[in-house]
Amino acid sequence: MCANALVQAGVNVRIIDKRPEGLIAGQADGCQPRTLEILHSYDSTLSEKMFKRGEILHKTTFYNPSPGGGIEKTSSAVSINAPTARWEYSVNLHQGGIEGILLEAMADKGSRVERSTVPTAIEVSQLSEDLQNPTAYVAKVTLKNLEREEDDLEIVHAKFVLGSDGAHSWVRKAFDIAMEGDNTDSIWGVVDMVPDTDFPDFRTKSFVHSKDGTVFIIPRENDMIRLYIQQGPESDVIDSATGRVDKSRTSPEKLIEQGQKILRPYRMENKDGKVAWWTVYVVGQRVAVKYSIDERAFIAGDACHTHSPKAGQGLNASMGDTHNFAWKVAYVLRGWSPLSLLKTYESERRTYAQELIDFDKSFSKLFTDRPRTEVHQNGVTHEQFLGAFKTASGFTSGMAIRYKPSSIVDDTHQSVASNLVVGERMLPYIFIRAASSQPIEIHDMLPADTRFKILVFAGNMADVVDRAKLEALGEELNKPESFMRRYGRSEGGKWQVFDLVCFSAATKDAVSFFDFPEFFRWHWTKALLDDKDMHGRSGGSGYAKFGIDENAGAIVVVRPDGYIGTIAPLEDVAFLNAYFAAFLLH
Amino acid sequence: MCANALVQAGVNVRIIDKRPEGLIAGQADGCQPRTLEILHSYDSTLSEKMFKRGEILHKTTFYNPSPGGGIEKTSSAVSINAPTARWEYSVNLHQGGIEGILLEAMADKGSRVERSTVPTAIEVSQLSEDLQNPTAYVAKVTLKNLEREEDDLEIVHAKFVLGSDGAHSWVRKAFDIAMEGDNTDSIWGVVDMVPDTDFPDFRTKSFVHSKDGTVFIIPRENDMIRLYIQQGPESDVIDSATGRVDKSRTSPEKLIEQGQKILRPYRMENKDGKVAWWTVYVVGQRVAVKYSIDERAFIAGDACHTHSPKAGQGLNASMGDTHNFAWKVAYVLRGWSPLSLLKTYESERRTYAQELIDFDKSFSKLFTDRPRTEVHQNGVTHEQFLGAFKTASGFTSGMAIRYKPSSIVDDTHQSVASNLVVGERMLPYIFIRAASSQPIEIHDMLPADTRFKILVFAGNMADVVDRAKLEALGEELNKPESFMRRYGRSEGGKWQVFDLVCFSAATKDAVSFFDFPEFFRWHWTKALLDDKDMHGRSGGSGYAKFGIDENAGAIVVVRPDGYIGTIAPLEDVAFLNAYFAAFLLH
Incomplete structure (x- = not known):
């Protein structure tokens, strides 16, 4: 994810991986709505490939103990409840499949992963003149190719290093970064297989609580399902000597047998006897105490945070980390921003990871606790479970991620566009x-192309007052002291740092392209109207949806990662000048 | 188009082209809604690439003489009025761009065009034992590579040959196939360029009728527009000696100047002075008297039919020809159908070409005639023009193509699904x-994979009577004498010739996958419900939309090219047995 983002941004990247081959099955898999939006923002082919290669999940069903024994369906619901999502569903594809889509995008730019390669030593210069110089090669990494001779090492000098090397991160350990938090006593077995079953909802996401334990069924690519099987108190998969899971104490066959017991009276067999992937793990809920060494070496993903997979967040939180990181490091490398910009990577993503773990603690407890039955009157009721499931959707979909005020998030003028929440991702609309x-x-006008998008909601261009205000704004933005000219780095008539899009509240019958002031019609694609399409099927009332007053207007600044950096009144260019001065270089 | 269709079907194809390189600009360009559906049916990446690389046209504007001189906008409308279209718009991309998308798809299967190569001789064996044997190499084609020595010829023996070599088709002439019809006195100049203009609708399809002539503006890729400029009676581009256009008598600059005069008071300059492509042509309206020599050598596309480009049909009619042809020749080559199946290529496509030319005659007259003004009281009124434009949409969109009853089109039971017209393309719906x-x-369940799709509309699976009827149908279809077993060529549990999809009228709450009889749930993706999606945004009432009685049901047979071959009552398997017996081999 990170390598592709940087390669697309033109950054010179080396990416190494211990594995001799890409993953071919299993591991993380659930791409949530926000992650689909993020992938799409790099290139629409990324999301399209997800939809084609993965399994789109529209429905969730809930099963609970039946009074007569066994289980019965209690209810069903949408799989994701996220009304603002562009795609209101998740897509399941094994991790290697998702990585493959990113690798293909990188390959188009001539970049590839160096495999069978591990770091054996890493250090970051502690000279302050080095640390303060973004072009200094402060990091020294020793690489070893596992397929070559023992002493065939390579020393790489790099400006920046990122370790996205998993829960047992070598980079994190090399820098002695501690993890805060604990393991839980929640243990799960996982099996990917093609089922032969009469369970009616074998192709929907299903949460099955029975008196014999809990199973989740997650449909996936190639007619497979994933079974998550709760390991009860009687489980002996933990080696008491090490406190860690000993996979040899169980087997996919044993796990499937446990699942079969829980799913009774339904039948659930392994259709062809093949297991694409399986594992057993203890849920840990931990976060790294810091995400970087002097903003020159970083960690991301599972290296920073672990939690239960119940809410399907692991892969999404990790991809979100480097999506947040990539544009910032590109800005620093290009000399567009000071090194301090990179502090916001930890402040934004570590806070989010902590929120995620807090959420996970309450959410996963619902899965681990026994369901309420006549015998277990203290168990979780289906209503409790369903309520939590619904309220969790904002979080699990990724829609509710909100970055707090910082040097790059300023919510001073939030009220000017009341439904576009500063710090949250920009809402989609037509x-x-x-x-x-x-x-x-x-x-589709907010690609992850490392540019800030300046969205000018200009009121009604058919109105002479509004039109005059916009003319004045154009003049203001065109002055040498305006942020656009000061930081925009214009090249061949195109700003490298900014993109400018203008939205008029007028209808297509009232206003033509040439009614926009010249500054705002620098390209015909950049002048938009808040009106329905020619068939009347989409669009219209966008100002109202965004909470923008047609008479007042608003300027919305969308960061390169799609999150709203700030909002300003139409007249307050000075505010925006100050906003960008905080993190852009002249 | 043809080569890609055949390559995807696994047919061994050689494709030669006189051009040393692919087209890089100009030529035909407008992909109409039905053509987009057809491209999509081969692979969704084909339509996706069209949308990304081309220009999607949503709007048409009409300009007419202004009382005060010059022109003024009279009205605007949707660019395509085709309510049943999956994509209700056309996409403009130069012909080389469209060919490129097909070449990429072929390249994925290892096939490429042999360029700088022409045929110098062609013959088809007239021995009847050869002609009646589909595996005989009856065609002998001599090829010459234009980049090699004069006498470096290659003889190719082929089972079938197709000439899709344009209006001046060498293949057509080699077989002395006559063209019926005439040239018109309508002459047009065409220029592709990036405009510098204040014409308000420079990014919509615009029909401009002025006292000085007629111009059409067609927006296209890369900020370009195409200008079609009518050549008036004073034009001298025709060489009276040959009766053909002499391009040297005009120039893109002259054409643009003519356009500028018509577009007054608006300004229209060539922004960067570059002309991507230009031409001048006389509209001909002709059709070849036959499309094949003994069903072994064929012609397709402009080689068979020419007409005015006003309705944007040329490229679409041509792609439709070989879409119709490809699956038929694949069936014959595989031994699945007798050679006689190929007769339907000419009967279906030549009839359509004649209809197209009849349509073109009335439609293009509107463009050529002068607009009604005070001076020209016999001119075409805007209302006449607009009326014709709207009623033409079914034709121009490709939606109204209807193949007449034949060995592969049987409308005996049309009333069983009254809105699914036998001979027309299957309607899209969710x-x-x-x-x-x-x-x-x-x-998306009707890919151009050379299989016939058997769509069983089974009534309400929650109803015991309907369910019993479907059980009985399953038993009937599974008998040795049924068309499915007789012609299906089952291999590894999958029919090569057929795909079977079952639609129940029941809702998702009333019916589960396991309520479908086993014969119809051979794969979990093939059992569908006529119900809304989980968010209630799409689907539902599909039976009513298709005109199918929920109690009676229907079987709809969709041909490999997406056209409805026949419709049968749920009980009448014997009718279907007879339908397929007419053109499939045991």
Whole structure:
């Protein structure tokens, strides 16, 4: 994820991986709505490949103990409840499949993973003149190729290093970064297989609570399902000497047998006897005490945080980490921002990881506790479970991620666009192009191309007052002291740092492209109208949806990662000048 | 188009082209809704690439003479009025771009075009034992590589040959196939360029009728537009000696100048002075008297039919030809069908070409005639023009193509599914999967994979009577004398010739996947429900939309090219047995 983002940004990257081959099955798999949006923002082919290669989950069913013994369906619901999501569902594809999509995108730019390669030593210069110089090669990493001679080592000098090397991160340990938090007593077995079953909901996400334990069924690619099977108190998969899971104490056959017991009276067999992947693990809920060494060496993903997979967050939280990181390091490398910008990687993503673990603690308890039955009157009721499941959707979908005020998040003028929450991702919506009446999803105008998007909601261009205000704004933005000219790095008539899109509240019949002031019609695709498409099927009332007053207007600044950096009144260019001065270099 | 279709079907194809390189600009360009559906049916990446690389046209504007001189906008409308289209718009991309998408798809299967190569001689054996044997190499083609020595020829023996070599087809001439019809006196100049203009609708399809002539503006890829400029009676581009266009008598600059005059008071300059492509042509309206020599050598596309480009049909009619041809020749080559199946290529596509030319005659007259003004009281009114434009949409979109009854089209039981017209393409609509509640566009279950799709509309599976009827149908279809077993060529549990999809009228709450009889749930993706998706946004009432009685049901047979071959009552397997017996081999 990180390597692809940096390669697309033109950064010179070396990416090494211990594995001799890419993953072919199993591991993390659930791509949540926000992650789909993020992948799409790099290139629409990434999300399209996810939809084609993965399994799209639309429905969740809940089974509970039946009074007559066995289990019965209690209810069903949408699999994701996230009304603002562009795609209101998750997509399941094994981790190697997701990595493959990113590797293909990198390969198009001539980049590939160096495999069978591990670091054996790492250090970061502690000279302050080095640390303060973003172009200094402060990190020294010793690499060993596992397929070559023992003493065939390579020394790499790098400006920045990132370890996204998993829960047992070598980089994290090399820098002696502690993990805070604990293991839980929640233990799960996992099996990926093609089922032969009469369980009616074998192709929906199913949460099955029985008197004999809990099973989750997650449909996936190639007709397979994943079974998560709770290991009860009688389980002996923990080696008491080490306190760690000993996989040899169980087997996929044993796990499937446990699942079969829980799923009674339904039948659940392994159709072809093959197991694509399996594992057993103890849920840990931990977060690294810090995410970087002097903003030059970093960790990301499972190296920073672990939690239960119940909410399907691991892969998503990890991809979100480096999506947050990549544009910042690109800005520093290009000399566009000071090194301090990189502090916001830890402040934004570590806070989120802590929130995720807090959420996970309450959420996963619901899965681990026994269901309420006549015998277990203290158990979790289905209503409790369902309620938690619904309220959790904002979190599990990724929609509710909100970065707190910082040097790059300023919510001073939140009220100017009351439904666009500063620090959250920009909402998707459809507007139409003034020149062509083509409907366009605004997310498609916010690619992860490392540019800040300046979205000018200009009021009604058919109104002379609004039009005059916009003319004045154009003049203001075109002054040498404006942030656009000061930090925009114009090249061949195109800003490298900014993209400018203008939205008029007027309809297509009232306003033409040429009614926009020249500054805002620098390209015909960049002048939009808040109106329905030619068939009246999409678009319209976007100002109201975003909570923007048509008479007042608003300027919305969307960061390169799609999150709203700040919002300003139409007249307050000075505010924006100050906002960008905090983290951009002249 | 043809080569890709055949390569995807596993047919051994050689494709030669006189051009040393692929086209890089100009030529035909407008992909109409049905053509987009057809491309999508081969692989969704084909339509996705069209949307990304081309220009999607949503709007048409009409300009007419202004009382005060010059022109003014009279009205605007949707660019395509085709309510049943999956994508209700056209996409403009230069012909080389469209060919490139097909070449990429072929390249994935290891096939490429042999360039700089022309045929110098062609013959088809006239021995009847050869002609009646589909595996005989009856065609002998002599090829010459234009980059090699003059006498470096290659003889190719082929089972079948197709000439899709344009309006001046060498293959057509080699077999002395006559063209019926005439040239018109309508002459047009065409220029592709990036405009510098204040014409408000430079990014919509615009029909401009002025006192000085007619111009059409067609927006296209890379910020370009295409100008079609009518050549008036004063034009001298025709060489009276040859009766053909002499391009040297005009120039893109002259054409643009003519356009500028028509577009006054608006300004229209060539922004960067570059012309991507230009031409001048006389509209011909002709059709070849036959499309094949003994069903072994064929012609397709412009080699068979020419007409005005006003309705944007040329490329679409041509791609439709070989889409119709490819599966038929694949069936014959595989020994699945007798040679006689190939007769339907000419009967279906030549009839369509004649209809197209009849349509073109009336439609293009509207463009050529002068607009009604005070001086020209006999001119075409805007209302006449707009009326014709709207009623033409079914034709121009490709939706109204209807193949007449033949050995492969049988409308005996049309009334059983009154809105699914036998001979027309299957309607798109969204159903949901019984096992997962995933919404699925039925067109996505009708890929151009050379299989006939047997769509069983089974009534309400929750109803014991309907369920019993379906059980009985399953038993009937599973008998040795049924068309499925007789012609299905089952291999590893999968029919090579057929795909079977079952639609129940029941809701997801009333019916589960396991309520379908075993014969119809051979794969979990193939059992569908006529119900809304989990969010209630799509699907539902599909039976009503298709005109199928929930109590009676229907069997709809969709041909490999997406057209409805026949419809049968649920009980009448004998009718289907006879239908397939007419053109499939045991």
